Amino acid sequence: MDLASLLLTWYDQNGRSLPWRGSRDPYIIWVSEIIFQQTRIEQGTGYFLRFADRFPTLDSLAGGEEDEVLRLWQGLGYYSRARNLLFTARYIHEHLGGKFPEDFDSMKKLKGIGDYTASCIASICFRQTHAAVDGNVYRVLSRLFADSMSIDTQAGKLHFKKLAQQLISRDRPGDFNEALMDLGATVCKPRSPSCSICPVNSWCQANEKKIQMKFPVKAPTREKSGSVINYLLINAENHIVINKRSGKGIWKGLYELPMIPGELAPVDLAAECLELYGLKVNSLTEIRRVKHLLTHTELDIRFYSAQTNAVNNRTDNNLLSVPIGKIEQYPFAKPLVDFLSSLQEK
DNA sequence: AAGGCGGGGAA
DNA sequence: TTCCCAGCCTT
Incomplete structure:
Protein backbone atom coordinates (compact mmCIF):
# COMPACT_ATOMS: atom_id res chain seq x y z
CA MET A 1 0.00 0.00 0.00
CA PHE A 215 13.50 17.26 12.49
CA PRO A 216 12.19 19.62 11.39
CA VAL A 217 15.29 21.76 10.87
CA LYS A 218 14.75 25.41 11.70
CA ALA A 219 16.85 28.55 11.80
CA PRO A 220 17.96 29.70 15.26
CA THR A 221 15.21 31.37 17.26
CA ARG A 222 15.29 35.04 18.02
CA GLU A 223 15.21 36.82 21.34
CA LYS A 224 11.96 38.25 22.61
CA SER A 225 11.75 40.68 25.49
CA GLY A 226 8.81 41.64 27.66
CA SER A 227 7.79 45.11 28.69
CA VAL A 228 5.74 47.06 31.21
CA ILE A 229 2.49 48.84 30.49
CA ASN A 230 0.99 51.41 32.84
CA TYR A 231 -2.78 51.55 32.56
CA LEU A 232 -4.69 54.63 33.63
CA LEU A 233 -8.03 53.90 35.23
CA ILE A 234 -9.91 57.17 34.92
CA ASN A 235 -13.28 56.88 36.61
CA ALA A 236 -15.70 59.79 36.75
CA GLU A 237 -19.42 59.95 37.42
CA ASN A 238 -19.99 56.32 36.55
CA HIS A 239 -18.06 56.66 33.31
CA ILE A 240 -14.71 55.21 32.39
CA VAL A 241 -12.24 56.53 29.86
CA ILE A 242 -11.12 54.11 27.17
CA ASN A 243 -9.06 54.54 24.05
CA LYS A 244 -9.55 52.91 20.68
CA ARG A 245 -6.27 51.92 19.11
CA SER A 246 -6.19 52.83 15.47
CA GLY A 247 -2.48 52.82 14.63
CA LYS A 248 -0.41 50.18 12.95
CA GLY A 249 0.99 48.29 15.89
CA ILE A 250 -0.28 45.59 18.16
CA TRP A 251 -3.97 45.38 19.17
CA LYS A 252 -4.98 47.70 16.34
CA GLY A 253 -8.69 48.39 16.38
CA LEU A 254 -9.17 47.17 19.93
CA TYR A 255 -10.05 49.27 22.95
CA GLU A 256 -7.88 49.75 25.98
CA LEU A 257 -7.50 51.89 29.03
CA PRO A 258 -5.30 54.88 28.27
CA MET A 259 -1.80 53.57 28.78
CA ILE A 260 1.81 54.60 28.98
CA PRO A 261 4.43 52.00 28.08
CA GLY A 262 7.68 51.55 29.95
CA GLU A 263 8.90 51.05 33.46
CA LEU A 264 8.49 54.51 35.00
CA ALA A 265 8.54 56.06 38.46
CA PRO A 266 5.14 57.44 39.53
CA VAL A 267 6.20 61.04 39.12
CA ASP A 268 7.46 60.41 35.59
CA LEU A 269 4.26 58.58 34.89
CA ALA A 270 2.29 61.64 35.90
CA ALA A 271 4.40 63.80 33.62
CA GLU A 272 3.93 61.40 30.71
CA CYS A 273 0.25 61.29 31.42
CA LEU A 274 0.08 65.03 31.30
CA GLU A 275 1.96 65.19 28.05
CA LEU A 276 0.05 62.43 26.34
CA TYR A 277 -3.47 63.25 27.34
CA GLY A 278 -3.29 66.90 28.33
CA LEU A 279 -4.30 66.15 31.89
CA LYS A 280 -3.39 68.93 34.28
CA VAL A 281 -1.42 67.51 37.17
CA ASN A 282 0.42 69.75 39.63
CA SER A 283 1.86 66.96 41.70
CA LEU A 284 1.30 63.31 42.23
CA THR A 285 -0.82 64.00 45.31
CA GLU A 286 -2.98 66.32 43.29
CA ILE A 287 -3.76 63.67 40.78
CA ARG A 288 -7.19 62.99 42.19
CA ARG A 289 -8.25 66.59 41.61
CA VAL A 290 -7.33 66.78 38.00
CA LYS A 291 -9.31 68.73 35.45
CA HIS A 292 -9.75 66.61 32.40
CA LEU A 293 -10.51 66.87 28.75
CA LEU A 294 -13.92 65.29 28.90
CA THR A 295 -17.10 66.75 30.29
CA HIS A 296 -16.62 65.67 33.87
CA THR A 297 -15.36 67.75 36.73
CA GLU A 298 -14.35 65.15 39.30
CA LEU A 299 -11.84 62.50 38.30
CA ASP A 300 -10.39 59.51 40.05
CA ILE A 301 -7.19 58.42 38.36
CA ARG A 302 -5.17 55.42 39.39
CA PHE A 303 -2.10 53.91 37.82
CA TYR A 304 -1.65 50.21 37.38
CA SER A 305 1.31 48.44 35.88
CA ALA A 306 1.15 45.18 34.02
CA GLN A 307 3.85 42.90 32.65
CA THR A 308 3.35 41.65 29.14
CA ASN A 309 5.21 39.93 26.35
CA ALA A 310 6.75 42.05 23.65
CA VAL A 311 4.68 45.16 23.50
CA ASN A 312 6.35 48.10 21.92
CA ASN A 313 3.76 50.39 20.53
CA ARG A 314 2.37 53.59 21.93
CA THR A 315 -1.31 54.24 22.27
CA ASP A 316 -3.10 56.68 20.04
CA ASN A 317 -4.90 59.62 21.53
CA ASN A 318 -8.44 58.61 20.66
CA LEU A 319 -10.28 58.77 23.94
CA LEU A 320 -13.89 57.87 24.65
CA SER A 321 -15.94 58.13 27.79
CA VAL A 322 -18.32 55.22 28.14
CA PRO A 323 -20.69 54.21 30.94
CA ILE A 324 -19.10 51.59 33.16
CA GLY A 325 -22.05 49.28 32.64
CA LYS A 326 -21.42 49.16 28.92
CA ILE A 327 -17.71 48.51 29.07
CA GLU A 328 -18.20 44.84 28.25
CA GLN A 329 -19.50 45.48 24.76
CA TYR A 330 -16.14 46.77 23.61
CA PRO A 331 -13.46 44.38 22.30
CA PHE A 332 -10.35 44.32 24.46
CA ALA A 333 -7.07 42.48 24.11
CA LYS A 334 -6.42 39.69 26.58
CA PRO A 335 -4.22 41.65 29.00
CA LEU A 336 -7.01 44.19 29.47
CA VAL A 337 -9.63 41.49 29.89
CA ASP A 338 -7.57 39.98 32.68
CA PHE A 339 -6.86 43.37 34.15
CA LEU A 340 -10.47 44.51 34.19
CA SER A 341 -11.66 41.27 35.70
CA SER A 342 -9.02 41.54 38.40
CA LEU A 343 -10.45 44.96 39.29
CA GLN A 344 -13.89 43.41 39.39
CA GLU A 345 -12.79 41.05 42.12
CA LYS A 346 -11.62 43.82 44.41
C1' DA B 1 14.25 37.82 3.36
C1' DA B 2 13.05 39.26 7.79
C1' DG B 3 10.05 40.85 11.25
C1' DG B 4 5.48 41.69 13.34
C1' DC B 5 1.52 39.78 15.09
C1' DG B 6 -1.32 36.83 20.68
C1' DG B 7 -2.09 33.83 23.57
C1' DG B 8 -2.01 29.26 25.67
C1' DG B 9 -0.29 24.81 27.14
C1' DA B 10 3.21 21.32 27.52
C1' DA B 11 7.76 19.90 29.07
C1' DT C 1 11.84 29.37 31.10
C1' DT C 2 11.40 27.57 25.82
C1' DC C 3 8.87 25.77 22.12
C1' DC C 4 5.27 25.83 18.90
C1' DC C 5 0.63 25.68 17.44
C1' DA C 6 -4.71 24.05 10.83
C1' DG C 7 -0.07 31.29 8.80
C1' DC C 8 -0.32 35.71 6.71
C1' DC C 9 0.95 40.44 5.86
C1' DT C 10 4.11 44.29 5.58
C1' DT C 11 8.46 46.29 4.76
Whole structure:
Protein backbone atom coordinates (compact mmCIF):
# COMPACT_ATOMS: atom_id res chain seq x y z
CA MET A 1 0.00 0.00 0.00
CA ASP A 2 1.23 3.47 -0.78
CA LEU A 3 1.74 6.25 1.71
CA ALA A 4 -1.51 8.10 0.96
CA SER A 5 -3.59 4.96 1.36
CA LEU A 6 -1.97 4.13 4.67
CA LEU A 7 -2.65 7.63 5.93
CA LEU A 8 -6.27 7.60 4.76
CA THR A 9 -6.95 4.22 6.31
CA TRP A 10 -5.49 5.46 9.57
CA TYR A 11 -7.49 8.68 9.30
CA ASP A 12 -10.76 6.87 8.77
CA GLN A 13 -10.33 5.09 12.09
CA ASN A 14 -8.30 7.55 14.13
CA GLY A 15 -9.05 11.01 12.78
CA ARG A 16 -10.21 13.58 15.27
CA SER A 17 -13.93 14.29 15.46
CA LEU A 18 -14.20 18.06 15.20
CA PRO A 19 -17.24 20.36 14.82
CA TRP A 20 -16.39 21.58 11.30
CA ARG A 21 -15.45 18.16 9.96
CA GLY A 22 -17.95 16.93 7.45
CA SER A 23 -18.95 20.40 6.32
CA ARG A 24 -18.22 21.30 2.74
CA ASP A 25 -19.47 24.83 3.08
CA PRO A 26 -16.49 26.95 2.01
CA TYR A 27 -17.57 29.68 4.41
CA ILE A 28 -17.52 27.33 7.40
CA ILE A 29 -14.21 25.75 6.39
CA TRP A 30 -12.78 29.20 5.77
CA VAL A 31 -13.79 30.46 9.22
CA SER A 32 -12.37 27.37 10.88
CA GLU A 33 -9.06 27.62 9.02
CA ILE A 34 -8.64 31.29 9.90
CA ILE A 35 -9.37 30.65 13.57
CA PHE A 36 -6.90 27.79 13.69
CA GLN A 37 -3.99 29.64 12.14
CA GLN A 38 -1.24 29.40 14.75
CA THR A 39 -3.90 28.29 17.21
CA ARG A 40 -4.35 24.95 18.92
CA ILE A 41 -7.59 23.06 18.44
CA GLU A 42 -8.33 23.08 22.17
CA GLN A 43 -7.89 26.83 22.34
CA GLY A 44 -9.90 27.75 19.26
CA THR A 45 -12.85 25.34 19.21
CA GLY A 46 -15.01 27.40 21.57
CA TYR A 47 -14.33 30.48 19.48
CA PHE A 48 -15.31 28.63 16.32
CA LEU A 49 -18.59 27.43 17.80
CA ARG A 50 -19.54 30.90 19.04
CA PHE A 51 -18.51 32.52 15.76
CA ALA A 52 -20.38 30.04 13.56
CA ASP A 53 -23.42 30.37 15.79
CA ARG A 54 -23.49 34.16 15.60
CA PHE A 55 -22.45 34.37 11.93
CA PRO A 56 -23.62 31.12 10.28
CA THR A 57 -23.35 32.41 6.71
CA LEU A 58 -21.08 34.65 4.70
CA ASP A 59 -23.88 37.15 4.18
CA SER A 60 -24.57 37.37 7.90
CA LEU A 61 -20.91 38.10 8.55
CA ALA A 62 -20.79 40.67 5.78
CA GLY A 63 -23.57 42.53 7.58
CA GLY A 64 -21.78 42.39 10.95
CA GLU A 65 -20.06 45.19 12.83
CA GLU A 66 -16.30 45.15 13.27
CA ASP A 67 -16.55 45.72 17.01
CA GLU A 68 -18.76 42.67 17.42
CA VAL A 69 -16.50 40.52 15.27
CA LEU A 70 -13.50 41.62 17.30
CA ARG A 71 -15.36 40.95 20.53
CA LEU A 72 -15.98 37.37 19.38
CA TRP A 73 -12.22 37.20 18.76
CA GLN A 74 -11.37 38.76 22.12
CA GLY A 75 -8.59 36.82 23.81
CA LEU A 76 -7.70 34.73 20.76
CA GLY A 77 -4.85 36.91 19.48
CA TYR A 78 -3.72 37.79 15.97
CA TYR A 79 -6.68 40.13 15.58
CA SER A 80 -5.82 40.93 11.97
CA ARG A 81 -7.34 37.55 11.20
CA ALA A 82 -10.71 38.84 12.37
CA ARG A 83 -10.43 42.13 10.52
CA ASN A 84 -9.40 40.38 7.31
CA LEU A 85 -12.19 37.84 7.72
CA LEU A 86 -14.77 40.60 7.90
CA PHE A 87 -13.14 42.56 5.09
CA THR A 88 -13.13 39.55 2.79
CA ALA A 89 -16.70 38.56 3.67
CA ARG A 90 -17.83 42.04 2.72
CA TYR A 91 -15.72 41.90 -0.43
CA ILE A 92 -17.24 38.61 -1.55
CA HIS A 93 -20.70 39.81 -0.64
CA GLU A 94 -20.32 42.99 -2.62
CA HIS A 95 -18.09 42.08 -5.57
CA LEU A 96 -18.50 38.34 -6.06
CA GLY A 97 -22.23 38.07 -5.64
CA GLY A 98 -21.85 36.52 -2.20
CA LYS A 99 -20.45 33.33 -3.72
CA PHE A 100 -17.16 32.03 -2.35
CA PRO A 101 -14.69 31.55 -5.24
CA GLU A 102 -13.94 27.94 -6.16
CA ASP A 103 -10.74 28.71 -8.02
CA PHE A 104 -7.53 28.28 -6.02
CA ASP A 105 -5.77 31.35 -7.40
CA SER A 106 -8.85 33.48 -6.84
CA MET A 107 -8.94 32.36 -3.21
CA LYS A 108 -5.30 33.23 -2.67
CA LYS A 109 -5.93 36.76 -3.82
CA LEU A 110 -8.38 37.33 -0.97
CA LYS A 111 -7.10 39.19 2.07
CA GLY A 112 -6.11 36.80 4.85
CA ILE A 113 -6.02 33.70 2.64
CA GLY A 114 -2.59 32.32 1.82
CA ASP A 115 -1.38 29.11 0.24
CA TYR A 116 -2.29 26.94 3.21
CA THR A 117 -5.83 28.20 3.73
CA ALA A 118 -6.63 28.22 0.00
CA SER A 119 -5.37 24.64 -0.22
CA CYS A 120 -7.61 23.56 2.64
CA ILE A 121 -10.73 25.12 1.19
CA ALA A 122 -9.99 23.93 -2.35
CA SER A 123 -9.30 20.36 -1.26
CA ILE A 124 -11.99 19.96 1.39
CA CYS A 125 -14.84 21.79 -0.30
CA PHE A 126 -14.06 21.28 -3.99
CA ARG A 127 -11.92 18.13 -4.09
CA GLN A 128 -9.01 19.89 -5.73
CA THR A 129 -5.56 18.36 -5.24
CA HIS A 130 -3.82 21.17 -3.41
CA ALA A 131 -1.63 20.06 -0.52
CA ALA A 132 -2.13 22.08 2.67
CA VAL A 133 1.24 22.41 4.38
CA ASP A 134 1.11 23.65 7.96
CA GLY A 135 3.44 23.25 10.92
CA ASN A 136 2.27 19.67 11.44
CA VAL A 137 2.94 18.71 7.85
CA TYR A 138 6.43 20.21 7.86
CA ARG A 139 7.24 18.07 10.85
CA VAL A 140 5.72 14.85 9.50
CA LEU A 141 7.29 15.13 6.06
CA SER A 142 10.72 16.20 7.28
CA ARG A 143 10.79 13.17 9.58
CA LEU A 144 9.39 10.75 7.03
CA PHE A 145 12.16 11.58 4.61
CA ALA A 146 14.79 12.67 7.14
CA ASP A 147 14.78 15.87 5.15
CA SER A 148 17.10 18.56 6.48
CA MET A 149 15.73 21.38 4.38
CA SER A 150 15.04 24.30 6.68
CA ILE A 151 11.31 24.91 7.06
CA ASP A 152 11.53 28.65 7.72
CA THR A 153 13.01 29.75 4.43
CA GLN A 154 11.26 30.48 1.19
CA ALA A 155 13.06 27.61 -0.54
CA GLY A 156 12.24 25.20 2.28
CA LYS A 157 8.54 26.02 2.25
CA LEU A 158 8.41 25.52 -1.50
CA HIS A 159 10.34 22.26 -1.18
CA PHE A 160 7.88 20.73 1.28
CA LYS A 161 4.92 22.05 -0.65
CA LYS A 162 6.14 20.21 -3.74
CA LEU A 163 6.83 17.09 -1.72
CA ALA A 164 3.32 17.12 -0.26
CA GLN A 165 1.92 17.80 -3.69
CA GLN A 166 3.54 14.59 -4.95
CA LEU A 167 2.11 12.53 -2.12
CA ILE A 168 -1.46 13.84 -1.95
CA SER A 169 -4.33 11.50 -2.74
CA ARG A 170 -6.08 12.35 -5.99
CA ASP A 171 -9.28 10.73 -4.81
CA ARG A 172 -9.51 12.27 -1.36
CA PRO A 173 -7.31 15.37 -1.26
CA GLY A 174 -9.19 16.98 1.61
CA ASP A 175 -9.07 13.89 3.79
CA PHE A 176 -5.41 13.43 2.94
CA ASN A 177 -4.61 16.95 4.10
CA GLU A 178 -6.52 16.48 7.33
CA ALA A 179 -4.96 13.06 7.85
CA LEU A 180 -1.46 14.50 7.66
CA MET A 181 -2.39 17.26 10.09
CA ASP A 182 -4.07 14.88 12.51
CA LEU A 183 -1.09 12.58 12.41
CA GLY A 184 1.18 15.49 13.25
CA ALA A 185 -1.05 16.70 16.05
CA THR A 186 -1.75 13.36 17.75
CA VAL A 187 1.11 10.99 16.80
CA CYS A 188 4.05 12.73 15.17
CA LYS A 189 4.18 15.30 17.96
CA PRO A 190 6.99 17.84 18.35
CA ARG A 191 8.41 16.61 21.67
CA SER A 192 7.61 12.95 22.16
CA PRO A 193 6.36 11.35 18.96
CA SER A 194 4.43 8.10 19.38
CA CYS A 195 6.29 6.26 16.66
CA SER A 196 5.21 2.83 17.87
CA ILE A 197 1.59 3.49 16.90
CA CYS A 198 2.34 5.47 13.75
CA PRO A 199 0.67 4.02 10.62
CA VAL A 200 3.66 4.94 8.47
CA ASN A 201 6.51 4.17 10.88
CA SER A 202 7.93 1.56 8.53
CA TRP A 203 8.25 4.27 5.90
CA CYS A 204 9.83 6.79 8.22
CA GLN A 205 13.54 7.34 7.68
CA ALA A 206 13.89 9.37 10.87
CA ASN A 207 12.29 6.57 12.85
CA GLU A 208 14.53 4.00 11.22
CA LYS A 209 17.63 5.87 12.35
CA LYS A 210 16.07 7.06 15.61
CA ILE A 211 16.76 10.69 14.76
CA GLN A 212 13.16 11.96 14.92
CA MET A 213 14.09 14.86 17.17
CA LYS A 214 16.51 16.24 14.57
CA PHE A 215 13.50 17.26 12.49
CA PRO A 216 12.19 19.62 11.39
CA VAL A 217 15.29 21.76 10.87
CA LYS A 218 14.75 25.41 11.70
CA ALA A 219 16.85 28.55 11.80
CA PRO A 220 17.96 29.70 15.26
CA THR A 221 15.21 31.37 17.26
CA ARG A 222 15.29 35.04 18.02
CA GLU A 223 15.21 36.82 21.34
CA LYS A 224 11.96 38.25 22.61
CA SER A 225 11.75 40.68 25.49
CA GLY A 226 8.81 41.64 27.66
CA SER A 227 7.79 45.11 28.69
CA VAL A 228 5.74 47.06 31.21
CA ILE A 229 2.49 48.84 30.49
CA ASN A 230 0.99 51.41 32.84
CA TYR A 231 -2.78 51.55 32.56
CA LEU A 232 -4.69 54.63 33.63
CA LEU A 233 -8.03 53.90 35.23
CA ILE A 234 -9.91 57.17 34.92
CA ASN A 235 -13.28 56.88 36.61
CA ALA A 236 -15.70 59.79 36.75
CA GLU A 237 -19.42 59.95 37.42
CA ASN A 238 -19.99 56.32 36.55
CA HIS A 239 -18.06 56.66 33.31
CA ILE A 240 -14.71 55.21 32.39
CA VAL A 241 -12.24 56.53 29.86
CA ILE A 242 -11.12 54.11 27.17
CA ASN A 243 -9.06 54.54 24.05
CA LYS A 244 -9.55 52.91 20.68
CA ARG A 245 -6.27 51.92 19.11
CA SER A 246 -6.19 52.83 15.47
CA GLY A 247 -2.48 52.82 14.63
CA LYS A 248 -0.41 50.18 12.95
CA GLY A 249 0.99 48.29 15.89
CA ILE A 250 -0.28 45.59 18.16
CA TRP A 251 -3.97 45.38 19.17
CA LYS A 252 -4.98 47.70 16.34
CA GLY A 253 -8.69 48.39 16.38
CA LEU A 254 -9.17 47.17 19.93
CA TYR A 255 -10.05 49.27 22.95
CA GLU A 256 -7.88 49.75 25.98
CA LEU A 257 -7.50 51.89 29.03
CA PRO A 258 -5.30 54.88 28.27
CA MET A 259 -1.80 53.57 28.78
CA ILE A 260 1.81 54.60 28.98
CA PRO A 261 4.43 52.00 28.08
CA GLY A 262 7.68 51.55 29.95
CA GLU A 263 8.90 51.05 33.46
CA LEU A 264 8.49 54.51 35.00
CA ALA A 265 8.54 56.06 38.46
CA PRO A 266 5.14 57.44 39.53
CA VAL A 267 6.20 61.04 39.12
CA ASP A 268 7.46 60.41 35.59
CA LEU A 269 4.26 58.58 34.89
CA ALA A 270 2.29 61.64 35.90
CA ALA A 271 4.40 63.80 33.62
CA GLU A 272 3.93 61.40 30.71
CA CYS A 273 0.25 61.29 31.42
CA LEU A 274 0.08 65.03 31.30
CA GLU A 275 1.96 65.19 28.05
CA LEU A 276 0.05 62.43 26.34
CA TYR A 277 -3.47 63.25 27.34
CA GLY A 278 -3.29 66.90 28.33
CA LEU A 279 -4.30 66.15 31.89
CA LYS A 280 -3.39 68.93 34.28
CA VAL A 281 -1.42 67.51 37.17
CA ASN A 282 0.42 69.75 39.63
CA SER A 283 1.86 66.96 41.70
CA LEU A 284 1.30 63.31 42.23
CA THR A 285 -0.82 64.00 45.31
CA GLU A 286 -2.98 66.32 43.29
CA ILE A 287 -3.76 63.67 40.78
CA ARG A 288 -7.19 62.99 42.19
CA ARG A 289 -8.25 66.59 41.61
CA VAL A 290 -7.33 66.78 38.00
CA LYS A 291 -9.31 68.73 35.45
CA HIS A 292 -9.75 66.61 32.40
CA LEU A 293 -10.51 66.87 28.75
CA LEU A 294 -13.92 65.29 28.90
CA THR A 295 -17.10 66.75 30.29
CA HIS A 296 -16.62 65.67 33.87
CA THR A 297 -15.36 67.75 36.73
CA GLU A 298 -14.35 65.15 39.30
CA LEU A 299 -11.84 62.50 38.30
CA ASP A 300 -10.39 59.51 40.05
CA ILE A 301 -7.19 58.42 38.36
CA ARG A 302 -5.17 55.42 39.39
CA PHE A 303 -2.10 53.91 37.82
CA TYR A 304 -1.65 50.21 37.38
CA SER A 305 1.31 48.44 35.88
CA ALA A 306 1.15 45.18 34.02
CA GLN A 307 3.85 42.90 32.65
CA THR A 308 3.35 41.65 29.14
CA ASN A 309 5.21 39.93 26.35
CA ALA A 310 6.75 42.05 23.65
CA VAL A 311 4.68 45.16 23.50
CA ASN A 312 6.35 48.10 21.92
CA ASN A 313 3.76 50.39 20.53
CA ARG A 314 2.37 53.59 21.93
CA THR A 315 -1.31 54.24 22.27
CA ASP A 316 -3.10 56.68 20.04
CA ASN A 317 -4.90 59.62 21.53
CA ASN A 318 -8.44 58.61 20.66
CA LEU A 319 -10.28 58.77 23.94
CA LEU A 320 -13.89 57.87 24.65
CA SER A 321 -15.94 58.13 27.79
CA VAL A 322 -18.32 55.22 28.14
CA PRO A 323 -20.69 54.21 30.94
CA ILE A 324 -19.10 51.59 33.16
CA GLY A 325 -22.05 49.28 32.64
CA LYS A 326 -21.42 49.16 28.92
CA ILE A 327 -17.71 48.51 29.07
CA GLU A 328 -18.20 44.84 28.25
CA GLN A 329 -19.50 45.48 24.76
CA TYR A 330 -16.14 46.77 23.61
CA PRO A 331 -13.46 44.38 22.30
CA PHE A 332 -10.35 44.32 24.46
CA ALA A 333 -7.07 42.48 24.11
CA LYS A 334 -6.42 39.69 26.58
CA PRO A 335 -4.22 41.65 29.00
CA LEU A 336 -7.01 44.19 29.47
CA VAL A 337 -9.63 41.49 29.89
CA ASP A 338 -7.57 39.98 32.68
CA PHE A 339 -6.86 43.37 34.15
CA LEU A 340 -10.47 44.51 34.19
CA SER A 341 -11.66 41.27 35.70
CA SER A 342 -9.02 41.54 38.40
CA LEU A 343 -10.45 44.96 39.29
CA GLN A 344 -13.89 43.41 39.39
CA GLU A 345 -12.79 41.05 42.12
CA LYS A 346 -11.62 43.82 44.41
C1' DA B 1 14.25 37.82 3.36
C1' DA B 2 13.05 39.26 7.79
C1' DG B 3 10.05 40.85 11.25
C1' DG B 4 5.48 41.69 13.34
C1' DC B 5 1.52 39.78 15.09
C1' DG B 6 -1.32 36.83 20.68
C1' DG B 7 -2.09 33.83 23.57
C1' DG B 8 -2.01 29.26 25.67
C1' DG B 9 -0.29 24.81 27.14
C1' DA B 10 3.21 21.32 27.52
C1' DA B 11 7.76 19.90 29.07
C1' DT C 1 11.84 29.37 31.10
C1' DT C 2 11.40 27.57 25.82
C1' DC C 3 8.87 25.77 22.12
C1' DC C 4 5.27 25.83 18.90
C1' DC C 5 0.63 25.68 17.44
C1' DA C 6 -4.71 24.05 10.83
C1' DG C 7 -0.07 31.29 8.80
C1' DC C 8 -0.32 35.71 6.71
C1' DC C 9 0.95 40.44 5.86
C1' DT C 10 4.11 44.29 5.58
C1' DT C 11 8.46 46.29 4.76
